[in-house]
Amino acid sequence: MTSVAIAYHSGYGHTAVLASAVERGALEAGATVHLINVETITDAQWELLDNADAIVFGSPTYMGTASSAFHKFAEDSSKRWFTHSWKDKLAAGFTNSASKSGDKLNTLQFFTVLAAQHGMHWVNLGLHPGWNTSEGSEHDINRLGFFLGAAAQSNNDEGPDQVHKADIATAEHLGRRVAETAGVFARAAA
Numbered sequence: 001m002t003s004v005a006i007a008y009h010s011g012y013g014h015t016a017v018l019a020s021a022v023e024r025g026a027l028e029a030g031a032t033v034h035l036i037n038v039e040t041i042t043d044a045q046w047e048l049l050d051n052a053d054a055i056v057f058g059s060p061t062y063m064g065t066a067s068s069a070f071h072k073f074a075e076d077s078s079k080r081w082f083t084h085s086w087k088d089k090l091a092a093g094f095t096n097s098a099s100k101s102g103d104k105l106n107t108l109q110f111f112t113v114l115a116a117q118h119g120m121h122w123v124n125l126g127l128h129p130g131w132n133t134s135e136g137s138e139h140d141i142n143r144l145g146f147f148l149g150a151a152a153q154s155n156n157d158e159g160p161d162q163v164h165k166a167d168i169a170t171a172e173h174l175g176r177r178v179a180e181t182a183g184v185f186a187r188a189a190a
């Protein structure tokens, strides 16, 4: 069985809803999943990351990049960088912000650079863009048309219970895809 860890931060709960969706998707695909809030990460949870086949990074987009709590986690991960202990794990990512764009791409790109610094292999979203034809709608999966990872948009005046269903479905897809890809890598290595 493959192991997927989700290392995420959420200041106000919206990104946490997406983290749970990634978890559901990975569970559906048969992985063992560990959901880890990086703001309160413990030594035991660092070990779960060390033992995972894949780590999915998740953060809200704050001021055009990942949150400061996520950046602290990224800096703290430099201890693993020294020993290359996350090398050849899979990595993927998701983010959420109030605006349709909101500069979320920069957050996903930051995750890819973090993954590359660790020598990890990036798993992209693997979906065509939704909501980009006359017959498309905001209910399409991948409605915001990202490729690098799962991106969500949550209105500033609504709570986590209103996170868009299409964005939740997109995050579930990412979880499934990461778990399935981890299975492919595990079989190839066996």
Ligand SMILES: Cc1cc2nc3c(=O)[nH]c(=O)nc-3n(C[C@H](O)[C@H](O)[C@H](O)COP(=O)(O)O)c2cc1C
Binding pocket: 009, 010, 011, 012, 013, 014, 015, 016, 060, 061, 062, 063, 064, 065, 096, 097, 098, 099, 100, 101, 102, 103, 154, 155, 156
């Ligand atoms: C400090 C701060 C900076 C933000 N910067 C952005 C931004 O750059 N782009 C954007 O679209 N939304 C921005 N937002 C809105 C958040 O991304 C949005 O409220 C998101 O749903 C918060 O996720 P969370 O509930 O998981 O913390 C910002 C919010 C805060 C608190």
